[in-house]
Structure formats: structure tokens, C-alpha cells
Amino acid sequence: MTISFRINGELKSVEVSDGNSPLLWAIRDGLNLKGTKFGCGMAACGACTLHVDGEAVRSCSYPVQMAEGKEITTIEGLSKDGQLHPVQQAWKEEIVPQCGYCQPGFMMATAAMLKEIPNPTDQDIDENIINVCRCATYYRMRKAIKRAAEINNQQSS
Amino acid sequence: MSENKTKKKGTKRRKFLKYAGSGLGLMIIGGWAMRNPIRRKLFQYGEKVILPYMGDTNPLIWLEITPTNNIILHSSKVEMGQGTFTGLAQLVAEELEVDIDRINVVHATTASGNVDQMSTGGSMSISGLWQPLRQLSAMMREMLRSEAAKKLNATIDKVELKSGVFTFGEKTLSFGEVVDGVSDWEIPDAPALKTKNFRYIGKPIPRVDLHDKVIGAPIFGIDAEYPEMLYGSVVRPKLIDATISDYDVSAAQSMPGVVKVVKEKDFVAVVARSQVEADNARKKIKVDYDKNNDWSLADIEAAITVGNGTRTLIQKEGKPLEDIDGDGEILELEFRSPIGAHAQMEPNGAVANYKDGKVDIKISTQVAKITRDEVAKALGIKTEDVNIISTYLGGGFGRRLHTPHAIQAALLSKAVGKPVKCFFDRIQEFQNDTFRPPSHHILKAKLAENGKLLGIEHHFASGDTLFNSALDPGVSSTVLRADIGSIRGGSIMYDGIPNHRAIYHHVTLPFATSFWRSLGLLCNTFAIESFLDEIALKSGLSPVDLRINNLTNDNPYSKRIKEVIQVCAEKAGYTDKVKEGRAMGIAASIDVGAPCAQVAEVSIINNKIKVHKVTAAFDCGIAVNPDQVRAQVEGCICMGISASMFEKMDLKDNELSPINYGAYQMALMKDTPEEIDIHLIQGADVPMAVGEPPLGPIGAAIGNAVRRLTGKRLTVLPMNLT
Numbered sequence: 071m072t073i074s075f076r077i078n079g080e081l082k083s084v085e086v087s088d089g090n091s092p093l094l095w096a097i098r099d100g101l102n103l104k105g106t107k108f109g110c111g112m113a114a115c116g117a118c119t120l121h122v123d124g125e126a127v128r129s130c131s132y133p134v135q136m137a138e139g140k141e142i143t144t145i146e147g148l149s150k151d152g153q154l155h156p157v158q159q160a161w162k163e164e165i166v167p168q169c170g171y172c173q174p175g176f177m178m179a180t181a182a183m184l185k186e187i188p189n190p191t192d193q194d195i196d197e198n199i200i201n202v203c204r205c206a207t208y209y210r211m212r213k214a215i216k217r218a219a220e221i222n223n224q225q226s227s
Numbered sequence: 228m229s230e231n232k233t234k235k236k237g238t239k240r241r242k243f244l245k246y247a248g249s250g251l252g253l254m255i256i257g258g259w260a261m262r263n264p265i266r267r268k269l270f271q272y273g274e275k276v277i278l279p280y281m282g283d284t285n286p287l288i289w290l291e292i293t294p295t296n297n298i299i300l301h302s303s304k305v306e307m308g309q310g311t312f313t314g315l316a317q318l319v320a321e322e323l324e325v326d327i328d329r330i331n332v333v334h335a336t337t338a339s340g341n342v343d344q345m346s347t348g349g350s351m352s353i354s355g356l357w358q359p360l361r362q363l364s365a366m367m368r369e370m371l372r373s374e375a376a377k378k379l380n381a382t383i384d385k386v387e388l389k390s391g392v393f394t395f396g397e398k399t400l401s402f403g404e405v406v407d408g409v410s411d412w413e414i415p416d417a418p419a420l421k422t423k424n425f426r427y428i429g430k431p432i433p434r435v436d437l438h439d440k441v442i443g444a445p446i447f448g449i450d451a452e453y454p455e456m457l458y459g460s461v462v463r464p465k466l467i468d469a470t471i472s473d474y475d476v477s478a479a480q481s482m483p484g485v486v487k488v489v490k491e492k493d494f495v496a497v498v499a500r501s502q503v504e505a506d507n508a509r510k511k512i513k514v515d516y517d518k519n520n521d522w523s524l525a526d527i528e529a530a531i532t533v534g535n536g537t538r539t540l541i542q543k544e545g546k547p548l549e550d551i552d553g554d555g556e557i558l559e560l561e562f563r564s565p566i567g568a569h570a571q572m573e574p575n576g577a578v579a580n581y582k583d584g585k586v587d588i589k590i591s592t593q594v595a596k597i598t599r600d601e602v603a604k605a606l607g608i609k610t611e612d613v614n615i616i617s618t619y620l621g622g623g624f625g626r627r628l629h630t631p632h633a634i635q636a637a638l639l640s641k642a643v644g645k646p647v648k649c650f651f652d653r654i655q656e657f658q659n660d661t662f663r664p665p666s667h668h669i670l671k672a673k674l675a676e677n678g679k680l681l682g683i684e685h686h687f688a689s690g691d692t693l694f695n696s697a698l699d700p701g702v703s704s705t706v707l708r709a710d711i712g713s714i715r716g717g718s719i720m721y722d723g724i725p726n727h728r729a730i731y732h733h734v735t736l737p738f739a740t741s742f743w744r745s746l747g748l749l750c751n752t753f754a755i756e757s758f759l760d761e762i763a764l765k766s767g768l769s770p771v772d773l774r775i776n777n778l779t780n781d782n783p784y785s786k787r788i789k790e791v792i793q794v795c796a797e798k799a800g801y802t803d804k805v806k807e808g809r810a811m812g813i814a815a816s817i818d819v820g821a822p823c824a825q826v827a828e829v830s831i832i833n834n835k836i837k838v839h840k841v842t843a844a845f846d847c848g849i850a851v852n853p854d855q856v857r858a859q860v861e862g863c864i865c866m867g868i869s870a871s872m873f874e875k876m877d878l879k880d881n882e883l884s885p886i887n888y889g890a891y892q893m894a895l896m897k898d899t900p901e902e903i904d905i906h907l908i909q910g911a912d913v914p915m916a917v918g919e920p921p922l923g924p925i926g927a928a929i930g931n932a933v934r935r936l937t938g939k940r941l942t943v944l945p946m947n948l949t
Contacts, residue, residue, distance in 0.1 A: 105442070167437065168862060204893075205622060
């Protein structure tokens with residue numbers, strides 16, 4: 071079957087034999103956007119986090135057919151017009167990544183959170199950013215999340 | 228690759244100054260090592276030695292200069308997050324006299340000839356390449372200068388070099404212009420190296436891979452592809468100590484997308500058009516197991532108990548406790564640590580392209596050479612017909628110190644005549660991990676009536692780390708008796724205690740255990756440093772004074788250990804007193820020559836341990852990139868909190884569990900300290916280990932704080948109060 075959606079601003083279609091198969095693989099292998107990562111296949115680690123209609127979704131456990139007609143953003147589409155998204159910019163300033171594998175998922179989760187909570191407290195961050203990073207870069211991530219909020223505020227003021 | 232590059236072999240090879248380490252490899256060969264006093268020397272030495280460079284001494288194999296004045300650094304060490312690529316670029320830029328943004332670090336393929344003879348691991352990449360890579364870069368610089376002089380019609384000493392440009396009078400030549408047309412290079416002796424006024428060494432420059440990792444670039448093994456690639460999924464055992472007796476593949480054959488069900492000598496797999504289809508079909512294969520023995524966690528714990536297995540006295544200073552003269556009190560405490568999973572985020576797997584008796588394999592591995600050799604052997608082809616193309620690793624932590632699944636990908640590619648990508652799923656990762664072995668420790672001490680510590684003994688039992696690993700030359704268990712990975716951090720570092728011993732019991736387990744970041748250091752330091760804290764409480768000394776009093780000034784290591792303890796205690800404002808519901812705990816360790824001390828500030832919230840702040844003092848000698856050293860210390864502290872407060876594997880009816888994240892509890896954002904205060908000390912004039920040593924103290928630092936808060940001594944990892 072064919073599933074169509076808008077991804078990073080472009081209309082795309084993917085061919086799958088099972089509409090219940092995960093959106094993750096349709097994007098990674100069908101559309102060759104490799105920034106969204108496979109971590110667990112059970113929505114337990116968040117490595118595959120992307121946005122569907124602006125909300126953070128764990129795409130390893132999201133049936134591809136549910137994406138029909140929706141608006142998807144992956145890490146590749148987070149930056150606009152060659153300009154890094156404030157979250158990516160903050161991640162760079164704080165030199166967050168180590169191995170880097172889980173980082174797109176964290177950045178996507180953070181970008182979604184900041185839309186809902188522009189100035190997150192530590193508790194907001196603890197409750198909303200629940201992905202797994204085995205290099206345990208959480209300490210710098212927390213700084214980067216706060217820095218991203220700052221950049222956002224500067225840009226919108 | 229275009230032809231205009233410096234990818235030509237040099238014509239002459241000259242003397243290359245060897246790094247002044249000695250050959251551990253040579254030392255463990257030969258029967259003379261099979262004597263206990265020599266073994267003990269080796270064990271103590273092995274914890275501190277930096278292995279000598281065993282790579283190629285031709286700069287052209289590492290450094291390639293493009294016509295556009297960029298330098299491609301072909302690294303035989305892989306980047307798994309530890310920041311090695313950045314440190315290596317700094318070393319090269321420093322001696323080659325170029326701007327660092329001109330350097331593009333890539334993984335060397337095995338076909339390039341730059342093949343690491345061992346592995347990326349052991350926290351030895353920067354420390355091991357510190358001298359040789361700077362020498363190679365300096366040699367390259369002089370090779371370029373010599374060619375530049377010819378082209379500028381100048382004598383060599385009149386040609387000046389600054390930021391990648393040679394100048395003679397008014398005339399200039401860029402690196403790209405110098406290399407143009409040169410095919411024969413004269414390789415000089417290694418010139419003298421810079422010792423001060425560094426431009427890059429010691430500077431906190433951003434990681435060279437930062438941008439790629441922020442934009443989600445496809446740099447990992449799982450992102451690799453070949454045109455017309457298919458997807459493989461291999462049946463992997465879900466039971467330990469069991470053999471697969473039979474497969475029924477009939478249901479898999481007819482699943483959608485299946486191209487072929489492949490039965491090889493020691494595995495069965497499905498090749499399909501997509502990852503999902505391959506995995507779905509593989510799950511339809513019925514598997515029968517023959518169990519050899521029944522195993523539960525209790526059986527494993529019973530096996531891993533002091534007294535079992537092969538006993539080796541690994542450290543022997545003075546008398547055993549029972550022979551120490553005079554009255555005194557004997558203290559004794561027992562500790563245990565669990566089976567730990569690697570849980571690296573990128574699963575294992577490989578992408579293989581087999582064609583006409585040759586195979587290219589893209590893979591996240593810490594052992595390119597071993598993987599190449601294993602694939603060649605399994606496929607019956609020459610090693611030069613296997614090219615291992617290393618990618619960035621989505622975490623290593625020791626899990627990729629053996630990557631034989633490359634063989635499976637290669638065989639599947641051969642079987643279907645197309646490139647095949649073949650990866651583990653997460654459940655297979657947990658079921659087939661090469662775990663951190665569990666451990667058991669009995670600590671004993673004799674205290675004189677005045678509180679003086681007369682003697683201490685660490686008796687401990689653990690499983691394989693080096694033994695039976697791919698890095699084991701096959702004779703280690705005979706020659707060494709004690710597994711030098713499992714005993715890391717197991718010796719008593721307090722050389723001022725007149726009598727101190729460490730006795731190790733090696734037990735072989737019915738499932739694979741191997742290298743897990745910092746190896747034995749995590750559990751051994753937890754046990755020893757928790758016990759030291761108990762001795763401090765008993766003798767009425769502060770835990771800082773107890774440690775300082777029992778370190779001599781007789782060797783450089785003791786001095787450096789003392790220094791990190793003193794600095795850490797001072798910076799943390801260490802106190803024995805509980806203040807506003809918070810207490811501090813201190814602990815220290817030394818690993819691969821790098822001492823670290825940590826103070827944890829802890830409270831109890833809803834009967835759970837909360838770590839608020841960790842202060843660390845760390846002496847890794849020269850910090851080539853202080854920011855990345857800090858990143859490693861932060862990572863070690865948070866991963867150490869995870870391992871010592873949350874993580875453990877269970878075993879029931881030969882089935883290991885949990886088999887996914889979440890159920891395998893790990894520290895998350897909410898468990899991360901609010902503050903991590905790191906103090907770097909340079910107590911040596913070379914760079915030393917960074918990626919693992921800071922994992923040592925954290926568990927005991929937390930446990931010691933909890934003891935002060937609650938009066939309760941936590942002796943079992945993961946620590947909890949219920």
C-alpha cells in the first residue's frame with residue numbers, strides 16, 4: 071500500500087507491505103532520512119523521536135498508515151533555510167553530543183517541549199525529557215535545553 | 228580518491244622514535260611469566276602501563292593532503308563518543324603547523340593499510356598516540372618543507388611555515404601546491420617535538436564531529452548502505468548454555484518480502500526486501516533448544532563467590548591478616564555487584580557487499596583488524612580481500628570489542644549475491660550481550676587499638692573480562708591465571724598500609740561476559756572504597772585523613788592519588804556532618820595511571836537516593852582537550868550513577884532479562900546531579916587515560932554519603948534503600 075504525507079515540507083509517498091509497520095523504517099529506508107534512529111522498537115528509549123503534526127512521537131511504535139496526510143518533521147527538517155534550530159544551536163554551544171546516536175531524538179523531544187513550555191523548569195525537563203542516552207550526556211543536555219529556551223526568547227522578542 | 232594526493236608510499240624509511248613504554252605483549256609470552264611473583268609485578272604494572280605504538284611508521288598512511296589544502300587524517304582509532312577524533316586532530320594540527328579546521332578526520336579502512344593492531348579501547352587512544360602521531364605529523368611537516376624548498380629553489384632552513392603555507396622571500400606555496408606532482412617522498416627521522424607554547428594542545432576546542440552530530444548526519448554503521456541492498460535478520464539464541472537443536476523455517480519462507488531463508492553452518496537467517504519484513508519472517512522461524520544445564524540468578528551468585536574458581540594472589544605486601552602481631556580488631560564486610568548490560572544505543576550489525584571473492588563491510592566496531600581476519604577465515608578468502616570500513620559508533624563501551632556478526636552479513640551477501648544489511652534488534656542485543664561479569668568481594672582489615680590500620684585484604688571473585696574475549700591471545704588464562712580485566716582496580720592502592728593483599732578468584736560463567744567500560748574498576752572500587760569508609764568511621768578518622776595517612780610519598784602514583792583526594796575534599800568543602808538533610812561521601816581510585824577522587828552530595832527523597840552534586844578531581848596528566856576530558860568525567864559520573872543505582876540483569880530458566888530499555892532501569896535526566904564540579908590536575912607530563920578512570924569512585928562516594936545519612940552501609944549494587 072502507498073502512504074503519503076508531508077515530511078520536512080515536501081510531499082512524499084512510501085510503499086509498504088503492511089500499514090501497521092513502523093513509521094521509523096519507512097522514513098529511514100523508504101525515504102533515506104537516516105537522522106531518526108532505531109533504538110529499541112518499543113517506544114522505550116526515544117531515539118526515534120520525530121514530530122507528527124507538531125507533536126513528539128516515537129516513530130518505532132507509530133504505524134506508518136497513521137501518518138497518512140499528516141505533517142512530519144525529522145531532525146533533517148528541524149533547521150530552516152540553512153539556519154540551525156535554536157535547539158541545535160544550543161546543543162552546539164554546550165558541546166552536548168558524545169557518540170551522538172541518541173541526540174536527534176533528544177533534540178526533537180526538546181523542540182516539541184519548548185513549543186508547549188517555552189521556559190521549562192528543572193522539573194519540567196525531568197518530566198518531559200525521558201529519552202535514554204548511554205553516554206549519559208544529560209548534564210550538558212539540561213544546560214542546552216535552558217540555553218535553547220533563551221535563544222528562542224531572544225529570537226521571538 | 229583522486230590521484231593528486233599524498234597517498235603514495237614513501238621510498239625510504241628512517242628511524243622512528245618508539246614511545247618509551249614497554250611491551251606488555253612480549254612480557255606475557257614465555258613460561259617465565261608463569262611464576263607468581265612475576266605475575267604480581269605484571270598485574271600492578273599492567274594497571275599503569277601505556278602500550279607502545281605498534282602501527283605503521285610512514286606518515287603518508289595517516290595523513291593525506293588534498294589539492295585544496297585540506298588534510299585528511301585517516302584514523303585507525305574509531306570515534307565512539309570519547310572524543311578521540313578531536314584530540315587526534317589537535318595533535319596533528321600542532322605539529323603539522325596547520326589550522327585545525329583544515330583537518331578532516333575519517334576512519335581508516337583496513338584496505339588503507341592503517342590498521343590498529345589491537346583495538347580502540349582501554350582509554351589508550353590519545354595517550355598511546357600522543358608521541359607517535361605528533362612524530363608522524365612533524366615528519367610529514369619536514370617532508371613538505373623539503374619539497375617546498377625544492378620548488379621554491381631555496382635551502383630548507385630558509386623556508387618558513389605558518390598555518391599551512393610555506394614562505395621564501397616573496398614567494399609562497401600552500402600544502403596543496405607542495406604535494407602536486409610529488410610521488411616519491413623521503414621520510415626523515417622524527418624531528419624534535421614542541422614542548423610548550425602549544426596552539427591546540429590543552430585547548431578546549433569544540434568536537435570535530437559536532438556539526439554532523441547536531442544535524443543528524445548519516446555517519447553510523449546502521450546508516451550505511453549499498454545500492455540494491457537487502458536486509459538480513461539472524462536467529463539468535465534467547466537462552467544461555469543451550470544449543471539450538473532444530474529449526475523449522477517453513478512459516479518464514481512465505482512471509483511477505485522474503486528473498487531467501489539462508490541456512491549456514493552455525494546460523495539461520497532470513498534475507499528480505501526490508502528490515503521489517505526480514506525481522507517479521509525471522510520471528511516465524513521455530514527454534515528448539517537443548518539446554519545443557521539449568522541456570523537461575525541464584526546459581527550464578529553461588530558460582531561467583533570467593534573461594535570458588537582459580538585463586539590468584541595478585542598483590543602481596545607484608546603479612547596476611549592472621550599473621551600480623553599484636554592485638555587489634557578485625558573488620559569484615561561483604562559486597563556484591565550484578566550482571567551489567569552494555570545497552571549501547573546503536574545495536575550491533577554490519578552492511579556487507581560480497582562480490583567475486585572479495586567483501587567490503589561497513590560496521591561499527593572497536594576491532595577492525597580482528598573483524599577483518601575473522602571474516603577472511605570464515606569465508607576462506609585472503610585478509611586483503613576483506614575491507615573493513617569503520618563507521619562512527621553509536622556507543623562502544625566495550626561491546627564492540629568483538630564483532631563477529633560481520634561474518635553473518637558477509638555470508639548472507641554471498642548467499643543472495645547482493646549487499647546485505649544485517650542488524651540485531653534490541654531484544655537480541657540484551658539476550659546476546661557480552662555482559663559485565665557479576666562480582667563478590669570480602670574485605671577484611673585489622674585495626675590497632677589506637678585506630679591505626681595494620682592490614683587490609685581484598686578477596687574477590689568475578690568472571691571473564693579478557694579471558695575468552697577476541698583480544699585474548701588464547702593463553703591468558705594459563706599464563707596469567709587472573710583475568711587482568713576483571714582485576715582492574717582490585718589491588719589496594721594505599722601503599723602506606725604495612726600489610727595489604729588482594730586475592731582474586733576467577734570463575735567461568737555459562738554465558739559471555741567481557742569488557743564493560745572500566746572493567747573491574749567499577750565493582751572493585753565500590754567494594755574497597757566503601758570498606759575504607761567503614762574503617763574511617765570505626766577508627767574515628769575523617770575518611771579524607773584515613774586515605775591521606777595511608778599513602779606514602781614513595782612513588783609518583785601515591786602522590787598523585789593524594790593530590791586528587793585533597794583537592795576534591797577541599798573544593799567540595801567535604802564534611803562528615805549531615806547538613807539540611809544532605810550528606811557527603813568521598814571515594815577515590817586509580818586506573819591506567821589516572822587517579823580520580825569524587826565527593827557525592829546526597830539526600831533521601833521518598834526513600835530514594837538522590838545525588839545532588841558531584842565534585843571530582845581528576846589527574847589525567849596533560850589534558851589534550853580539557854573540554855572533552857570534562858565531558859568524559861561527566862559521562863562517567865552519570866553512567867556510574869546508572870550502573871551503581873539502577874542497572875542489573877536477572878536470570879530465570881536460562882533466560883536473561885530484562886530485554887529492553889525501561890525494564891532495564893537506567894539513570895535518566897531526572898537522576899542526573901544538579902551540579903558536577905570538575906577539577907583537572909596535571910600530575911604527569913604526558914596524557915593518560917580519560918574515558919574510564921572516572922567511573923571508579925562514584926558508586927562508593929554515593930554509598931558513603933548514604934551511610935552518613937542513614938547509618939546504613941549499602942553493600943550490594945545497584946544500591947537502594949528498600
